[in-house]
Amino acid sequence: MKNIASSGNVIERLKKIMPPGVQPKFTTPQEWRDWQLEEGRKRADEVSRVNDQVRAEKILGRSGIQDLHRKCTFANYDVACEGQRHALTMAKRYAQNFGEGFGSFVFSGNPGTGKNHLAAAIGNHLLKTKRTVLIVTIPxxxxxxxxxxxxxxxxxxxxxxxxxxxxxxxxxxVGVQRASKNEWVVLNQIIDRRLSSLRPVGILTNLTHQETGEMLGARIMDRLTMDNGIWVNFDWGSYRPKVSHLHVVK
Ligand SMILES: Nc1ncnc2c1ncn2[C@@H]1O[C@H](COP(=O)(O)OP(=O)(O)OP(=O)(O)O)[C@@H](O)[C@H]1O
Ligand SMILES: [Mg+2]
Incomplete structure (x- = not known):
């Protein structure tokens, strides 16, 4: 009560010294108080998000997106064929609509076609908008x-x-190594738990649609593509020869 009364005084005093024509942001002590509570709530959400990201990065002992892919964006993904254009459009749309549903994505296809590049571009976009992201290999x-x-x-x-x-x-x-029974159960648990709590997963794999289905089972496959989840085939040639000189160590 005392706080509200004293904020009332402050508002009254401010009104007196404000130049004519200036609209005060708050006209009543209650409005001011509501604003303060709202700001406090936003800060608490922000702290809890930062904590989630820090905890996730601590698990891996590195940042949520590998350094190699930190600079991957939609803008630096080259488009030389219709498939790449489609993949880029789908990835961009996924990032922009993130949070509106809980749809997942699967990028399936040949090595070196940019599955990690576009997944990292999605991740980098989300990190910028204060979401928490972790990209981790099955091994x-x-x-x-x-x-x-x-x-x-x-x-x-x-x-x-x-x-x-x-x-x-x-x-x-996903599909690179044959997981042991235990690991396989945990992998399923992770996907299942996330999808049940309406949190999406991204899956990057060299397996085809059919092979992925055989590996993950019909139930998880159905849920991955629910709620505007997307499946994108990366069926063009590898980009790696063009960048291979970067990796040659003599
Ligand atoms: N269309 C593209 N434009 C620009 N860079 C690309 C493109 N496609 C791939 N790259 C680059 O080529 C390299 C290999 O791509 P990436 O790691 O994304 O392939 P991948 O599909 O995940 O392959 P793998 O199945 O072997 O894991 C990366 O450095 C990536 O940034
Ligand atoms: Mg990859």
């Missing part, structure tokens, strides 16, 4: 899971919880 995930069995790196349930909290989790190289 890295398997190592993390094994570490929890060995008693390192916290408990498996804490790992699952942290992975299910980020706004976008991208699972990279």
């Amino acid at each position: 890295d995930l398997s190592t993390l899971i094994r570490a929890t069995y060995d008693g390192e790196g916290g408990s498996e349930s804490a790992l699952l919880r942290d992975l299910s909290r980020v706004d976008l989790l991208v699972l990279d190289d």
